[in-house]
Amino acid sequence: QVQLVQSGAEVKKPGASVKVSCRASGYTFTVYGIHWVRQAPGQRLEWMGLINAANDNTRYSQKFQGRLTFTRDTSASTAYMELSSLTSEDTAVCYCARAQGSGSYLIDYWGQGTLVIVSS
Amino acid sequence: DIVMTQSPDSLAVSLGERATINCKSSQSVLSSSNNKNFLAWYQQKPGQPPNLLISWASTRDAGVPDRFSGSGSGTDFTLTISSLQAEDVAVYYCQQYYNSPTFGQGTKVEIK
Numbered sequence: 001q002v003q004l005v006q007s008g009a010e011v012k013k014p015g016a017s018v019k020v021s022c023r024a025s026g027y028t029f030t031v032y033g034i035h036w037v038r039q040a041p042g043q044r045l046e047w048m049g050l051i052n053a054a055n056d057n058t059r060y061s062q063k064f065q066g067r068l069t070f071t072r073d074t075s076a077s078t079a080y081m082e083l084s085s086l087t088s089e090d091t092a093v094c095y096c097a098r099a100q101g102s103g104s105y106l107i108d109y110w111g112q113g114t115l116v117i118v119s120s
Numbered sequence: 121d122i123v124m125t126q127s128p129d130s131l132a133v134s135l136g137e138r139a140t141i142n143c144k145s146s147q148s149v150l151s152s153s154n155n156k157n158f159l160a161w162y163q164q165k166p167g168q169p170p171n172l173l174i175s176w177a178s179t180r181d182a183g184v185p186d187r188f189s190g191s192g193s194g195t196d197f198t199l200t201i202s203s204l205q206a207e208d209v210a211v212y213y214c215q216q217y218y219n220s221p222t223f224g225q226g227t228k229v230e231i232k
Contacts, residue, residue, distance in 0.1 A: 035221070045170065045213060045223040061220060095169055105217035106160060108181070110169035 002026040004096050004111035011117045017084040020114045022096030029077035030054045033099035035107055036070065036081045040092040048094075051079060052102050086118045122146050122216050126224035132232040139201040141227045143214035148194045151218065158218035161190055161199045164226075165210045173212075174199065206231065 007021040022034060036048040049060040051070040058070045067084045079096055093113040100106040123146040133139045149158045157177035162170035172181045174190040177197055187202045201208055209231060214224040 037221075044225045045215075047221040047223075059220075097169075100175075105158070105219070105221050106175055107170075107215070107217075107221070108172050108175075110171070113169055 002098065002109045004098065004109060006094075006096060006111040006114045009115040009117070011119065012086050014087055014118060014120055016086050016118075017082060018086060018090075018116050019080055019082040020094055020096075020116070022079045022081070022111050024077045024079070024098070027098075029072075030074055031102065033102050033104065034070075034072070034079040035097045035099055035105075036094060037097055037107070037110075038092040038094045039113075040089070043092075046092075048081070050099060050103070050105070053079065054102050057103075083116075086116075088118050090116060091118050092116060121220060122149065122218065122222050124214055124216055124222050124224040126212075126214060126227050128227060129225065130228040130230065132230045133201075133204045134232045135206065136203050137232075139204050139208070139229055141199045141212055141214075141229075143192075143197040143199070143224050145195045145197075145216050149216045149218040150194050157193055157197070158216055159190075159192070159197050160215045160217060161188075162213045162215065163208075163210045164213065170213060201229070204229070204231070 003025045005023045033052045035050050051058045069082045072079045095113045096111040097107040098109040100108045125144045127142045159177040161174040164170045178190045189200050191198050211226045
């Protein structure tokens with residue numbers, strides 16, 4: 001069965017960077033894309049962007065342009081999300097999620113989420 | 121960005137009764153190329169990630185009980201739970217995937 005397993009919770013200071021991993025199993029990694037979506041406390045789900053696992057093409061939400069980087073390691077079926085210049089407003093649960101196609105905006109499976117806390 | 125607005129923010133329904141959630145998009149999510157609505161519904165239970173219930177406005181995902189149904193087109197959509205069960209207590213989100221994904225604010229469903 002499709003599984004997306006994310007790395008554990010992170011606590012970071014303002015100005016630091018965080019890198020979250022997402023290991024996929026149960027399907028051919030390079031056939032699908034990986035979305036990153038976050039949920040701040042009491043807020044709606046917020047799309048951060050998408051990486052095409054086949055060709056490494058990325059699309060980022062304009063909100064995060066310049067401080068968000070997606071990468072992937074096809075040999076390990078793992079995607080990574082790195083967010084820099086963190087502020088308290090970046091405190092959120094970050095999810096990786098599978099795109100229903102390599103570049104599809106429809107999300108069909110989600111990781112368990114990684115809590116990122118930004119605090120001095 | 122397309123803005124998604126759900127109503128109500130919360131609702132309490134008796135077990136076995138119908139629950140109806142509305143979702144409105146700020147612009148049409150109906151594609152003229154394939155005549156499909158790029159609209160999905162997700163269920164999120166406390167402490168869990170969202171779970172896909174319905175895509176293309178009305179297509180239930182595999183394993184989703186048939187008490188869940190989606191309808192609507194263009195800018196106005198509805199998720200209906202025909203007979204509420206205890207395990208349906210959750211927050212429900214609509215999402216458009218016509219372009220860069222955006223989500224509604226969520227509707228919390230509780231038992232009356």
